[in-house]
Amino acid sequence: MSEATGNPYRIYKVTWIILLIITVAMLASEALHMPRWFLIVFLLAFMMVKAAMIGGNFMHLRYEKRSLAAVVAGGLLITSLILYTFLSREFDYIRRHLAG
């Protein structure tokens, strides 16, 4: 861990600044009138970067054993994706049902 020899608090300030910059970029993207699909990809990508920075640097997951990081990040991500995929298969059916 490189912080062991330097300032141990620096990582938090650097992470904080990067998170603020990303947040401002996300807010500014609304005003740029990008295509909707691009805006979605842009915001989701930055959301994941922010989550990785909080998990990795603030919660110290990047310094823990890889098995712990895999269980936490992998478990949550895969479960969410499976859940959303199953739900999304019902979108059209329910929309048609509500319309008709």
Add this chain to the structure above:
Amino acid sequence: MHSSDAAVMEAHWGGGAAPFGASWQKTMMWIFIVTDGLLFSGLLCGYGFLRHISPVPWPRQSEVFSIPFIALMTFILITSSMTMGTAVTAARLGDRSRALRNLSFTIFGGLCFLACQAYEWSHLIHEGARLTRNPWGPPQFAQTFFVLTGFHGSHVLSGLIILTITTIRLSMSKTGAQGVEMAGLYWHFVDLVWVFIFTLFYLL
């Protein structure tokens, strides 16, 4: 089974005293965080589902909320996470006064966030938003807003209680670096959940 075989099997499957290289307290906290994360995952997926099937167009968030105000709430929470991280490291290095100072900053940040949320809720209720009613279109909009931010706000509140107890106990030397780290993990989790709510509910 031969004793050497048993030793090999135990090395592979037993997990040892600390399978994740972490104390049992930290492992239990991570298990709790994963289960709590699954709760929010379910809530956010449910929100996406309700939004997609809504026959009435979803309102534009910038017309309902003050996005700069939500950005201020995000700034407060991110800043409190930074002070929390500093408190955890200070406690680990034995710098108790620094840890206590940063824990106090974190509590102050959490209180500011809750005050902002109370203001936002009262403003929307004053505008006519309820769990079953929404003046800007589909009732699911207000419903998901109150459920998502309500659940998150209750986590912030419980985080504040945990932080206050930890601060008092640290000042009395009744807890140490591990206690601060556990409280910190929970607080960062609250910040992490907000990242998803902020993007998926307020921006997209």
